[in-house]
Amino acid sequence: MAELLKGAPIAKELYGDFLKRSDDFKERGIYPKLRIIIASDEPAIETYSSMIVKNCEKAGILSDTKNLSVGSADTDILGLISESNNDGSVHGIIVMLPLWKQLDEKKILAAISPEKDIDGVNPYNAGKTVLGQDSFTPNTAQACKDIILRSGIEFSGKHVVIIGRSNIVGKPLANMLLQKGVDATVTVCHSRTRNLKEICRTADILVAAIGSPKFITKEFTNPGQVIVDVGMNEIELPDGTVKLVGDVDFDNVKDSVKAITPVPGGVSPLTHTALLENLFKAVKNQINEQSVQ
Structure with missing residues (x-):
């Protein structure tokens, strides 16, 4: 079975650091x-x-x-x-x-x-992300990057295929991974992409961010692949209960790849920590601006 890349243990460590930083500010x-x-x-x-x-x-x-x-x-x-x-x-x-x-x-x-835009949605911050300048990045995109790096996996030289071109995941993540120092080769796929399965099979790292439950099956994968599942979809089971699933058919894929983020418990905990990390950054920047004035 694939290694599970879980965000919760990483987030737990970060919250201890956040408390310390909050106390220092207070x-x-x-x-x-x-x-x-x-x-x-x-x-x-x-x-x-x-x-x-x-x-x-x-x-x-x-x-x-x-x-x-x-x-x-x-x-x-x-x-x-x-x-x-x-x-x-x-x-x-x-x-x-x-x-x-x-x-x-x-x-x-x-x-x-822009100084308070901790979700990175203002066009000013979006533009700085494209240029590789210091900025607030969208939290879900940042979480995708964080869970890979904090799991000891490098992007440099890797082919990353991102399925989805939203302004909060696909586009910003592609720009973040292209930057010098990260050095990934990035392909962005979308609803009009031809030969999607073939392209996905060439990926070292596959990011699924399309909002379509269990869309990715083992036909999209290769044995050495790492999958980041951003999807958070509710489906109704035959007994009437509701289950949260990703964009990846986890049970179908789990024995066909090297590593995968589960849903829930994979990317989502780090989405929250990315937001709070940006908040602390905003506080620090605003303090520095006030000291200069």
Whole structure:
């Protein structure tokens, strides 16, 4: 059976370090704080935001959640973002996606101050990621990179195939892995890619980020391959219960590859730690800016 690359043990170590960093800031009178903005009624968002709040507590970080009403307009959420940008007690802002359909997502994400954009969704930070400059990177993309490196696997010289071209995983991850010092050879596949199975079989590292349950089977794999499964899909079983599965058919693939991230428990714990790592980075940057002024 393939080696399981689990994020939870890595995350546990990181939370100990986070608590220490929080305490160090608090001794200086600085209380790291995250603001979560929700303009949606999707149950999954409520669940995910609650997890963020709990993880903030574990790390000694303050957080608050602002929920907008169903009929909110762009001006409502833009006003809240502006207020948060100018609030010195708020160090990081995350807008939960997706938004209600009447809202202009691009305009809203672009309104987040780049200095507080700890999910890396502002075009300014996205552009810096492309150029290989220091920036806030999207947390799920960062988590994919982290779980590979922290498992002792190198990217240099490896062929990484990413299935999915979203702005929060596929595109940023591809740009992160192309940078000098990481040195992967990257192929990005999507819904119009021809010969997908053949391309995937050439991968040293295969990243599945398409939101399609159990899409990847052993026909996509090779025996030396490492698979990073980003998918988080709910499926209903014959008995009516709901099960969380990835984009990879785990049972079908587990004996055909070298290593794989399970779902749940693989990438997801490091998505949360990547968010908090970015928050601490934002706090430090804002302190440095204030000392220069």
